[in-house]
Amino acid sequence: MGNTDARTARSRKALMDAGIELLLQNPAASLKEIAEHAGVGRATLYRQFESREQLVQALAVECFELKEQKLAPLKDLNLSARETLEQTFMLLMPMADRFHFLLSLWNIAEQDPEVMALYNRQLFDLVALVEKGKKEGSIDSSFDSNWLVCLIDSLMFSGWWMMGNMHMTPDVAAKHAIKSLFSGVG
Amino acid sequence: MGNTDARTARSRKALMDAGIELLLQNPAASLKEIAEHAGVGRATLYRQFESREQLVQALAVECFELKEQKLAPLKDLNLSARETLEQTFMLLMPMADRFHFLLSLWNIAEQDPEVMALYNRQLFDLVALVEKGKKEGSIDSSFDSNWLVCLIDSLMFSGWWMMGNMHMTPDVAAKHAIKSLFSGVG
DNA sequence: AACATATGAGACACTATTGTATCATATCTT
DNA sequence: AAGATATGATACAATAGTGTCTCATATGTT
Numbered sequence A, B: 001m002g003n004t005d006a007r008t009a010r011s012r013k014a015l016m017d018a019g020i021e022l023l024l025q026n027p028a029a030s031l032k033e034i035a036e037h038a039g040v041g042r043a044t045l046y047r048q049f050e051s052r053e054q055l056v057q058a059l060a061v062e063c064f065e066l067k068e069q070k071l072a073p074l075k076d077l078n079l080s081a082r083e084t085l086e087q088t089f090m091l092l093m094p095m096a097d098r099f100h101f102l103l104s105l106w107n108i109a110e111q112d113p114e115v116m117a118l119y120n121r122q123l124f125d126l127v128a129l130v131e132k133g134k135k136e137g138s139i140d141s142s143f144d145s146n147w148l149v150c151l152i153d154s155l156m157f158s159g160w161w162m163m164g165n166m167h168m169t170p171d172v173a174a175k176h177a178i179k180s181l182f183s184g185v186g
Numbered sequence C: 001a002a003c004a005t006a007t008g009a010g011a012c013a014c015t016a017t018t019g020t021a022t023c024a025t026a027t028c029t030t
Numbered sequence D: 001a002a003g004a005t006a007t008g009a010t011a012c013a014a015t016a017g018t019g020t021c022t023c024a025t026a027t028g029t030t
Helices: A006-025 A031-038 A043-050 A052-075 A081-105 A113-136 A144-164 A172-182 B006-025 B029-039 B043-050 B052-075 B080-105 B113-136 B145-165 B170-183
Strands: none
Touching: A006 A031, A006 A043, A006 A052, A006 A081, A031 A043, A031 A052, A052 A081, A052 A113, A052 B052, A081 A113, A081 A144, A081 A172, A144 A172, A144 B145, A144 B170, A172 B145, B006 B029, B006 B043, B006 B052, B006 B080, B029 B043, B029 B052, B052 B080, B052 B113, B080 B113, B080 B145, B080 B170, B113 B145, B145 B170
16 A cells, blocks of 8 residues: 655655645645645646645644654653653644644644544543643642643644744743643743 | 715625634635625625725724724723733633634735734733733743733633633633633643 | 656646626615 | 615626646656
C-alpha cells in the first residue's frame, strides 16, 4: 500500500506544507494557489488528493499525528499529571499554528471519520490526564473537566497569537501558559 | 446620511443576522445562501453591500459596536480593575460567538480601516484595564500585558466552545473564566 | 542502460459564484 | 390617497474554481 516513489513523496510533502501555510492565512485559498505555492503542477495535486476536502482532512490527520508523535516520549516517563501537562505545553507550543489550522477548518475536518477518531482519542487522553491531576491534588476538583480541557486548548491559542503577533518564542509562551493555568494571574 | 426607509432597515438587519449565523458555521457560505436564509432577494443584498468583503466588514463593525454598547454601563461605575474585568466577562460571554466570528473571518475583517480602528481602540482599553489591575495589585505584574489581554480573549473562546458544545450557560462560562483567570486551576 | 512512472503543461467541460440590469409589484412616507 | 422607493424575480454576462484527460518529458527504479 502507499506509493513509495520518491517523486510522489516529495510533491506530497510540498503540497501539504503549502496547504498548511496558505490555508492558515486564508482558509479559502484555491487549490491552484496551493499547487503554485508548492511549486507543483495543479494536476499533481489532484493525483494526490481527490478534492479540497480530502486535502484539508489529510492535513488535519497530519496535525494530530504530529501531536501524538511529539507527546510520545512523555508516555514512558511516568510523570505526575502536573509535570505531564507542563511538558505538554513545552512540546506542543511550537506547533500551535497547527491547532489554529484545525480550528479554522474544523467544519471541513470534522466530516472525516479518521479525523474524528483521532480527535476523540486525544480528547479522551486529555480528560484522563486532567482527572489524574484532580486525584493528585494538583488541579482543583471543582472545575468541570471539559472546561479544563478547553482551557488548555485555548492557552495554546493564546500562545499562537502571541508568537504570531508579538514575537513571543514558543518557550516563553509555554511558560506563560503553564503559570497562567495553574496559578492564575491574580 | 443613511437610508431611513423601514424596508431597508428591516432587510439589512435580516441580512446581517443571517450573515453572522451562516458565516459562523461556514466561513465560505455564499451570498446566495445568506440572502435566502435572510428571506431576502439576492439583489437586495447587493444593494446594501457592494461585495462579500463589505458584508463581512460591516458585520465585524457591528460586533465591535455591540461589544462597546454592552460594556458602556461599566464606564460610570468606577469599579476596581478586577471588578470591571469580572463584569466584562459576565456582560460579554453571551456574545462570545461574535468573537469567534471575528476570529474566523479576521483575514477579511482586518482589511477594513474602520474595523482596525475599533479593534485598536478596544485593545488599548483592555491593556489599560489590565495595567490598572497591576497597579491595584489584583493582577500579577510579572505577566506581559499583551499576554494578559490575549488570555482574556482566549477565555472568551473557551466559553464559546463550552456553550456551543457542552451546553454551558453564559453565566456559568463567565464564572469559570473569572475563576480560572484570577486563581488558576491548580 | 533500460524500463517504469510521476510530473508539468495545457486543453476541456462543467459548475458555482459574483455582480449588474430591468421591471412589475409591494410597501413605506408624507 | 398619491407619490416615492425598496423589493423580488429574473435574466444576463463575466469570472473563478473544480475536476478530468492527454501527452511529451523528466525523474526515479531496477
